[in-house]
Amino acid sequence: MRGLASVSKALDVLALVLVLAAFWLVLYHAPTERTMGDVQRIFYFHVPSAMMAFLGFAIVLVASIGYLATGGRGWDSTAQAGAEVGLLFCTITLLTGPVWARSAWGVWWTWDARLSTTLILWLIYVAYLALRGYMAEDLRMRRFSAVLGIIGALDVPIVYFSVRWWRTQHPTTFIMEREGLHPAMAETLRVSMIAVLLLFVALLLKRLMLERIRLTAEELRGEIETLEMEPPMGPADAGGAR
């Protein structure tokens, strides 16, 4: 636990430094995009966040399968942390997207394939966390949320295809085409991706550690309660209570 804590601290510092560096690069190093102008700069955080959202949800899938296969509590905590941190980045994606879209497309929101897919994903994982929140914390809750985690992930490819067929006329990856990307832009994107990834890992680790502390505290509380409940007079009057 001690070692993990220092790893987590180091990660925090590293993530902070890199995020700040990425900010600087985004503002001063990357050239202004010709047609979209300065607003395109939001892209350097938007894209990595979207990737982290998907990574978080992939973690939920893997950890849910892991939990059902082994029953280890660590898997369940990992799925929970993945969902929470993934949802955070999904929210960031959904918030930064419209800011850009407003000036590029003239509307805050459009029912384009990517946007819709992200929105549905967001809803699925809100549902996942809602289920966890509404159930008493026990074996069943862990098992049920693992089932939902798997179902939700199974739905992702379906969401993707169905929304893509629905909206085929959307502008696709306009900036990721390799030849169109200015070298300074590519460098900036690379740094901001690493920065956001580190931030993701740092948050995930924090959440996992917090959960572990919480579980330990709960265990200790349970132990104290059983100690307090033990009959002080011995077995002689244990039967008389009922």
Next chain:
Amino acid sequence: MIPYLDAVLAVVRKDLLSEWRTREAAGSMALFSLLVVVIFGFCFETQRIDLENLAPGMLWVAFSFSGVLGLGHSFSSERVRGSLQALALAPVDRSAIFLGKMISNLLMLLFVEALTLPVFSILLHVPLLGCLPALAVVAFLASVGFTAVGTLLSALAASSRMREMLLPILLYPIWIPILLAAVRATGGVLAGKELADVAGWIRLIAAFDLIFVTAGLLLFDQILEE
């Protein structure tokens, strides 16, 4: 006969029999579905309902809403006298129980859809007679997917604190892509297209059915374990 199939049919029979005696779910589902159609009738100018865009959406909203009612009932009724525990104790494969529950839910939903369609057609001036066979195929396939995920999630939601409230929250996000496919396919069919013209959507719905019936069969065991 094959014992597995016997178990499935026994669950279906039990559900339909108890439904026949109590008439709790199907009646309120049908009534609710009818209400949704009537509400749409008041909310929209019925002379100008667009066959390809508006009408299929209305139809599927009615089906999805009443479907959730039935699914919610399916497992909350099992909890009342511990009959879910009894089911779980039965010496059969758990997936047979899932399949039985799913089929009885599906039959109930199809019944409600069959009742809703003529009312929908008359009240909202949507001509359905010409495309009924194609529409039936779309409705059947999409309903299979709906009840497959729905049965699984209903079992899951039934043991939470918020039961009725939680089920739609869990079900709808997962159902949206197929709702979308069903609405598009229905729109095509209503506009006079052949089934082959909407084959892409049909295939997507079929894929969803396949994935989630399989997922239900595999995962139900995890939910019923007490």
